[in-house]
Amino acid sequence: MISLDPNSPKFQDVATPALVIDCGALQANIASMQETAARAGIFLRPHAKTHKSLEIAHRQLAAGAIGIACATVAEAEALASGGIDNLLVTAPTIGGNKLARLVALQRRSPLTVTVDHLAQVDGFQALLTAADPPLAVLVDIDVGQKRTGVTSTEAVVELARHISSRPQLRFAGIQGFAGQAQHIHNAENRRDAAAMAAAILADARDALKAAGFAVGIVSGSGTGTSEYDFSDTPYTELQVGSYIFMDADYGRVVKTDGSRLPFRNSLFVLATVVSANLPGQFTVDAGTKALAFNGPAPDRIIGAPQGSTYSFAGDEHGIIALPSGTAAPALGARVLLGATHCDPTVNLHAAYHVADRDGSLALWRVTGRHGAAQATAPPH
Amino acid sequence: MISLDPNSPKFQDVATPALVIDCGALQANIASMQETAARAGIFLRPHAKTHKSLEIAHRQLAAGAIGIACATVAEAEALASGGIDNLLVTAPTIGGNKLARLVALQRRSPLTVTVDHLAQVDGFQALLTAADPPLAVLVDIDVGQKRTGVTSTEAVVELARHISSRPQLRFAGIQGFAGQAQHIHNAENRRDAAAMAAAILADARDALKAAGFAVGIVSGSGTGTSEYDFSDTPYTELQVGSYIFMDADYGRVVKTDGSRLPFRNSLFVLATVVSANLPGQFTVDAGTKALAFNGPAPDRIIGAPQGSTYSFAGDEHGIIALPSGTAAPALGARVLLGATHCDPTVNLHAAYHVADRDGSLALWRVTGRHGAAQATAPPH
Numbered sequence: 001m002i003s004l005d006p007n008s009p010k011f012q013d014v015a016t017p018a019l020v021i022d023c024g025a026l027q028a029n030i031a032s033m034q035e036t037a038a039r040a041g042i043f044l045r046p047h048a049k050t051h052k053s054l055e056i057a058h059r060q061l062a063a064g065a066i067g068i069a070c071a072t073v074a075e076a077e078a079l080a081s082g083g084i085d086n087l088l089v090t091a092p093t094i095g096g097n098k099l100a101r102l103v104a105l106q107r108r109s110p111l112t113v114t115v116d117h118l119a120q121v122d123g124f125q126a127l128l129t130a131a132d133p134p135l136a137v138l139v140d141i142d143v144g145q146k147r148t149g150v151t152s153t154e155a156v157v158e159l160a161r162h163i164s165s166r167p168q169l170r171f172a173g174i175q176g177f178a179g180q181a182q183h184i185h186n187a188e189n190r191r192d193a194a195a196m197a198a199a200i201l202a203d204a205r206d207a208l209k210a211a212g213f214a215v216g217i218v219s220g221s222g223t224g225t226s227e228y229d230f231s232d233t234p235y236t237e238l239q240v241g242s243y244i245f246m247d248a249d250y251g252r253v254v255k256t257d258g259s260r261l262p263f264r265n266s267l268f269v270l271a272t273v274v275s276a277n278l279p280g281q282f283t284v285d286a287g288t289k290a291l292a293f294n295g296p297a298p299d300r301i302i303g304a305p306q307g308s309t310y311s312f313a314g315d316e317h318g319i320i321a322l323p324s325g326t327a328a329p330a331l332g333a334r335v336l337l338g339a340t341h342c343d344p345t346v347n348l349h350a351a352y353h354v355a356d357r358d359g360s361l362a363l364w365r366v367t368g369r370h371g372a373a374q375a376t377a378p379p380h
Numbered sequence: 381m382i383s384l385d386p387n388s389p390k391f392q393d394v395a396t397p398a399l400v401i402d403c404g405a406l407q408a409n410i411a412s413m414q415e416t417a418a419r420a421g422i423f424l425r426p427h428a429k430t431h432k433s434l435e436i437a438h439r440q441l442a443a444g445a446i447g448i449a450c451a452t453v454a455e456a457e458a459l460a461s462g463g464i465d466n467l468l469v470t471a472p473t474i475g476g477n478k479l480a481r482l483v484a485l486q487r488r489s490p491l492t493v494t495v496d497h498l499a500q501v502d503g504f505q506a507l508l509t510a511a512d513p514p515l516a517v518l519v520d521i522d523v524g525q526k527r528t529g530v531t532s533t534e535a536v537v538e539l540a541r542h543i544s545s546r547p548q549l550r551f552a553g554i555q556g557f558a559g560q561a562q563h564i565h566n567a568e569n570r571r572d573a574a575a576m577a578a579a580i581l582a583d584a585r586d587a588l589k590a591a592g593f594a595v596g597i598v599s600g601s602g603t604g605t606s607e608y609d610f611s612d613t614p615y616t617e618l619q620v621g622s623y624i625f626m627d628a629d630y631g632r633v634v635k636t637d638g639s640r641l642p643f644r645n646s647l648f649v650l651a652t653v654v655s656a657n658l659p660g661q662f663t664v665d666a667g668t669k670a671l672a673f674n675g676p677a678p679d680r681i682i683g684a685p686q687g688s689t690y691s692f693a694g695d696e697h698g699i700i701a702l703p704s705g706t707a708a709p710a711l712g713a714r715v716l717l718g719a720t721h722c723d724p725t726v727n728l729h730a731a732y733h734v735a736d737r738d739g740s741l742a743l744w745r746v747t748g749r750h751g752a753a754q755a756t757a758p759p760h
Contacts, residue, residue: 013477015454017750049695071696074395091665091696095652095712097393116655119711147663147693148655155657179694272475275496275528277535283527285471289727290750293674294692312674313527314559315429315723316451316471331499332475343695347669347728349750370397370670370729 006270006303006334010361011353016272017290019349019366020336023356025266026244027059032262033226033243034063040230045069045088045219047241050343053352054082055364056244067112069219069239070368073098076105078368085109088219090175090239092116092140092148094123103127103135112136112217114175116149121162121169128168136172137163138217141204143176143197156204157211164213173217174208176201177239182224183249187256194225194233202234223261224253247342248296265300267339267346270353271318273329281321282328284335289315290348295341303335310337386650386683386714390741391733396652397670399729399746400716401625403736405646407439409624412642413606414443417618420610425449425468425599427621430723433732434462435744436624447492449599449619450748453478456485458748465489468599470555470619472496472520472528474503483507483515492516492597494555496529501542501549508548516552517543518597521584523556523577536584537591544593553597554588556581557619562604563629567636574605574613582614603641604633627722628676645680647719647726650733651698653709661701662708664715669695670728675721683715684708690717 004022011020037044046060049071057068057079067086070076076087092114093102103124105111115121115137124135139159142149150156156174163171181193197220205215221229221238229235242250245267253261271286282304291298297310305326313319320335322328329335339345346352346366354362384402391400417424426440429451437448437459447466450456456467472494473482483504485491495501495517504515519539522529530536536554543551561573577600585595601609601618609615622630625647633641651666662684671678677690685706693699700715702708709715719725726732726746734742 015476015478092655094654095665095714096395098395098652116657117711142657145693146658146661147697147699149657151657272478274474275472277496277522277529277531278526281526285475288672288674288724292668293672293724294668313525315727317527319527331497332503334475344668344673347695 004268004302004336004355006336010355010359011270011334014270014353016270016334017286018270019346019352020268020270021352021354022266022268023354025264026056029244029246029263029266030059030063033240034065036226036230037238038064042230042235043237045237045239046244047071047090047239048075048079050241050346051244052078052346052366052368053364054079054084054367057084066237072368073101074370075368076111077101080105080109088112088114088138090114090177092120094120099123100127103132106135107132110136112138112172114138114140115159115163116140118159118162121159121166125166125168130167132168134168134170136170138173138175138219139163141174141176141200143178143200143220144181144193145177145179147179149176153204153207157207160208160211160213171213173215173219173236174201174204175219177220177222178225179222182222183253184224185252185254187254190225190253191228191256194228198229198233198235205234223250223263227255227261242342245339245342247339247345248299249341251299252296265338267342268302268336269339269345271335271337273331273333273335274317276328276331280324281319283313284318284320284337285316286337287314287317288312291318291337291339292341292344292348294344298337298340300338301335303329303333384648384682384716384735386716390735390739391650391714394650394733394741396650396714397666398650399726399732400648400650401732401734402644402646402648403734405644406436406624409626409643409646410439410443413620413623414445416606416610418444422610422615423617425617425619426624427451427470427602427619428455428459430621431624431726432458432746432748433744434459434464434747437462437464446617452748453481454750455748456491457481460485460489462747468492468494468518470494470557472500474500479503480507483512486515487512490516492518492552494518494520495539495543496520498539498542501539501546505546505548510548512548514548514550516550518553518555518599519543521554521556521580523558523580523600524561524573525557525559527559529556533584533587537587540588540591540593551593553595553599553616554581554584555599557600557602558605559602562602563633564604565632565634567634570605570633571608571636574608578609578613578615585614603630603643607635607641622722625719625722627719627725628679629721631679632676645718647722648682648716649719649725651715651717653711653713653715656708656711660704661699663693664698664700664717665696666717667694667697668692671698671717671719672721672724672728674724678717678720680718681715683713
């Protein structure tokens with residue numbers, strides 16, 4: 001374990017606010033989840049919506065992941081351009097030229113897509129030709145989040161039938177993501193929500209098998225429910241994402257025995273002390289444009305007195321309250337703030353500064369953010 | 381006034397979620413605020429933290445703004461590279477190589493910086509040489525936000541003395557931003573908060589004059605309090621930002637007579653209907669990675685039945701609840717969601733799609749976001 005010193009010389013020229021990874025903790029998290037999956041005999045298909053990073057996807061695959069999941073077409077394109085294949089796009093997609101972009105991607109490397117409506121099935125079929133390899137399709141099932149997915153076992157079987165009847169499509173299985181369950185802090189309530197989702201998927205799988213379909217893939221789960229989803233569940237693969245970084249909210253998600261999830265905080269935002277004129281507090285240059293707002297405040301502040309607490313103070317600032325009797329760091333000093341909600345915090349930055357055991361600091365790009373492709377291409 | 385149709389052919393190939401500007405409304409807002417300022421005999425120095433856009437900054441200057449304010453060194457560098465000079469950096473800055481970057485910028489075009497501590501004064505002086513033109517410096521004053529700024533009139537005068545004693549610095553005036561007042565919905569409470577901030581600045585200005593300093597600039601204010609800050613106040617210039625776009629929260633900020641602020645909503649996020657399997661709702665592909673979370677939900681949804689309401693549903697999705705008896709738009713159809721909190725919403729996107737009266741759609745870059753410079757340069 002390395003100690004992260006925000007005032008280490010290696011951070012001196014890094015412009016704050018900046019995203020920082022403790023690479024040792026990242027690697028430990030990747031290894032730990034992969035070992036658990038291997039023991040359970042279940043595949044991992046880690047979700048790249050968390051990291052949007054080629055380097056991390058390659059590390060997850062090297063550790064043994066069966067493939068990578070992504071949420072958007074832009075993420076899939078960015079990962080494929082960096083040599084990641086066997087991608088699964090987990091969000092049912094339609095509209096604009098997105099189906100055409102996915103078909104173009106499928107012509108470069110194998111791809112699996114998800115659908116929850118006949119319109120998406122027909123859209124893909126219309127774009128594919130007899131020369132294309134069949135496109136693997138999962139049926140997305142609503143397992144309680146009420147966001148996407150078909151909402152009955154009958155609808156699953158009907159959609160599988162439609163997929164199978166299209167010559168250029170291949171029914172590959174089902175997906176259901178219990179997003180509503182991942183952040184339930186209480187272990188028993190979270191286990192119950194996970195079990196409900198798993199039961200819906202098991203019913204759908206059984207109905208499909210009874211109707212004569214092979215169900216090769218049952219995909220879903222996340223970091224919060226993975227503890228339960230590795231045993232006695234229908235999943236063939238888990239789409240875990242946040243375990244690589246953890247964050248302030250996942251720090252409150254406890255296991256049945258009351259312990260924290262077995263992953264380390266590896267994601268931080270480096271910030272600079274820019275003002276300290278008021279007693280009992282100081283101001284850093286990281287606010288809502290550097291740390292996601294939809295989660296608790298950072299629960300770890302490295303470089304400030306023990307017991308200091310962070311509050312958002314606008315787009316570019318945070319105020320750190322000091323415990324009584326302690327002094328603020330010097331103006332210009334650095335602190336490391338533990339990530340709030342990890343996925344949307346990453347999305348606020350263009351790059352990671354990756355601190356490794358050997359003292360080096362690497363720069364990894366965050367890729368596939370919204371609008372990035374358009375902004376570098378001429379307008380239509 | 382143009383009507384914005386999310387299903388117009390010009391949006392067909394725009395990948396969603398995408399930031400959209402109603403250019404007519406934008407131009408009307410720029411003209412309206414400038415006219416008010418001209419009538420009041422007060423300068424405008426619009427704040428680029430809202431838009432991070434060269435095109436908008438140039439339009440504000442063309443309308444008569446005296447200069448442009450920005451929050452970060454990266455914003456200042458991006459604007460200067462695009463030919464915007466007379467920049468004011470409104471946040472006291474220190475640490476890493478940021479003072480050196482500001483000094484490098486000052487060698488290219490005139491710059492004004494803000495300080496709230498002797499360390500910043502000494503830092504700038506140490507980097508400047510006798511060959512450099514003097515750097516204009518404002519003293520930042522805390523006018524109630526408790527974030528940055530000096531906290532007493534005596535400290536203002538002392539810091540002005542230090543600035544004046546440094547040969548390469550020029551004391552240019554004072555700044556105080558009442559961030560805490562801008563979003564107070566009730567007109568009288570907002571006016572009182574604005575008056576308190578103005579009184580602190582007036583006291584500081586008077587004390588400085590009594591001590592023999594010329595106070596050329598008194599800068600501050602924002603869209604929410606501009607109504608009050610244009611008359612009987614110490615400001616020589618207002619740093620208004622959000623008026624160009626407005627947003628769901630500013631829609632609740634009312635004037636003394638109960639009417640809305642006299643600016644039009646010009647900022648939207650274009651989203652696609654991606655799922656609609658549940659009665660009474662449908663799902664769009666814009667969530668917390670496309671719309672800032674720290675504000676009310678979008679209060680305008682163009683393309684959905686009147687009375688529809690948006691709720692966040694994760695990083696990539698929003699759920700739109702339908703009024704009873706209405707039907708969801710077709711899968712693949714588009715909707716335009718009014719911006720939530722405008723500044724951090726812009727920060728989530730790499731480009732604006734600008735819909736003009738003539739039916740054209742231009743692409744304007746969002747520039748100077750966190751980490752963008754590092755990600756395009758090799759690591760140190």
